[in-house]
Structure formats: C-alpha cells, structure tokens
Amino acid sequence: MALSKEEIAARYGTALFDYAQDMKALEAVHADLQELRQALSAHPQILQVFSDPILNTTEKKKALSAIEQGLVDEVQNFLNLLLDYNHFSALPAIIAYFNDLYNKNKKIMAGTAITSIELDESQLKALGESYAQKYGLTQVHLDNEVDDSIIGGVILKVGDYVVDGSVKNKLTKIRARLISKD
Template identity: 70%
Template sequence: MALSREEIAARYGGALFGYAQDTNSLVAVHADLQELAQAVSANPQILNVFSDPIFNSIEKKKSLSVIEQGLTAEVQNFLNFLLDYNRFNDLLDIIDRFNDLYDEANKITSGTATTAVKLDDAQLTALSRSYAQKYGLKDVRLENQVDKDILGGVILQIGDRLIDGSVKNKLKKIRVQLINKD
C-alpha cells in the first residue's frame, strides 16, 4: 500500500528531526533546510531532475554533490537517502514537517493578525512579543491581513486560538447586552 504525501512527510521529517537532535545539529540542519527550501521554491525543476527516471543514478549523484556543497553532513546524508529511495519529490513536504517539529520543540508559533489598517513592522513585532510573553513562547511569527470590516482593533488567530479584539466584535457584544436588558 502506497503512503500518502502526509505520511511520507511525517515519517521522513520526523526521522530527520530525531537524527538532528541525536547529533546535536538541530539548529544547523534547520538553517540548511530553510536555505534548501528557498532554492527549491525558486527553482522547482530541481525536484524533477532528481525524480526523472531518464537520468541515471550516477548523473543524479553528481548533480546532488553540487547542491550539497556547504550543507551539513546530516543534510547531505539525508538528501542522498531521499535520492536512493526515490523520495526527492517529497522534499518540500518533509522540510515543512521538520519545521513544524522544530518550531514545536523551540516554542515558536505562527499566526495572523487581522487589522483594519496595515500594521508596520514595529507594531507587528510588539504584538508578537506581547503574545509570546503572555503564553510562554519563545517567538511568534505574525502575518498581517487587512480587513476594513472589523473597523479597528486586532483579531489574532494563532493555531487553534482566536482572540477577537476588534471594534466590530465589541459593538456586537454591546448590542447583545442592550437587547437582553429590555
């Protein structure tokens, strides 16, 4: 039975994460994987070269040795492993899973701050720090979305937690209170 992309990503990403922990190279492996993900995202045809059955394994190994230059031994070994087991097409999913495990282990999370007007970098950073401090996190990466319908305030969506501090929500609560008084 064939594994789904999610199962492959979970297995291989988890294995690489455990391997990096065991070799005390977690930070270096994470940095290499971010660089690799950027390169592959910018040039997606790279994955096709390593997955194409037209190219023989010797040609693929030569091409991979060029890409591997400057990467940690752990990442080099892992890339060769993916090549040997014909899993190179799953590389970005595997990196995503590794990143999830890395963020979880380092108390880093991501989310969205929805506001009526665009926040500048200083405001977004202050909001991130405040949330991280309140919930005992090391870092919170926030993306800003603009929705003029909320009128003002901020709606934070981080993981499964929603904090609605929008003016629209506050007005709705006041309206409900006024209706219930009568």
C-alpha cells in the same frame, strides 16, 4: 502499498528531526533546510531532475554532490537517503513537516493579525512578542491581513486560537448586553 506524500513527509521529517536532535545539530539542520526550501521555491526544476526516471543514479548523485556543498553532514546524508529511496520529490513536504516539529519544539508559532489598517513590521513584531509572552511562547511570527469591516482593533489568529479585540466585536457584545437587559 505505496505511501502518500503526507505519510512520507511525516516519516522522513520525524526521522530527520530526531536524528538532528540526537546529533546535537538541530539548529544547523534547520538553517540548511531553510536554504534548501528557498532554493527549491526559486528553482522547482531541481525536484524534476532528481525525480526524472531517465537520468541514472550516478548522474543524479553527481548533481546532488554539487547542491550538497556547504550543507552539514546530517543534511547531506539525508538528501542521499531520499535519492536512494526515490523520495526526493517529497522534499518540500518533508521540510514543512520538519519545520512544524522544530517550531513546536522551540515554542514558535505563526499567525495572522487582522486589522482595519495595514501594520508595519515593528507593530507586527511588538504584537507577536506580546502574544508570545502572554501565552508562554518564545516567538510568534505574524502576517497582516487588512479588513476594514472590523472598524478598529485587532483580531489575532495564532494556531487554533482566536483573540478578537476588534471594535466590531466589542460593539456586538455591548449590543447583546443591552438587549438581554430588556
């Protein structure tokens, strides 16, 4: 029975994460995978080359050796393993799964700050640091989404958590209290 791309990503991503930890190379592997992710995003045809059934294994290995230059041994070995088992096309999903494990391990989360006006990088960074400190995280990376219907304040969505500090929410709560007193 063939494995789905998600199952492959989970198995290989977990194996690479555990291997990198065992080899005390987690940071180096993470850094190399981020470079690979950016390269694959900029040049998606790379995946097509290594998934092409017309090219033989020798040609693929030769092409891979050019890509591997400068990468740590753990990542080089891993890329060769993917090529040997014909799972190279799953590399972006494997990197994403590895990143999820890395972020959980390092207590790093990503989220969205919904505001009525656009926030600059320093404001997002300060908001992320405040949230991280309050909830025992090392880092929170925030993107900004503008929604003028919230009037003011901010709604933070980080992981499965939502912190609603919007003016609209506060007015709704005040209204509910006034109605319940009648």
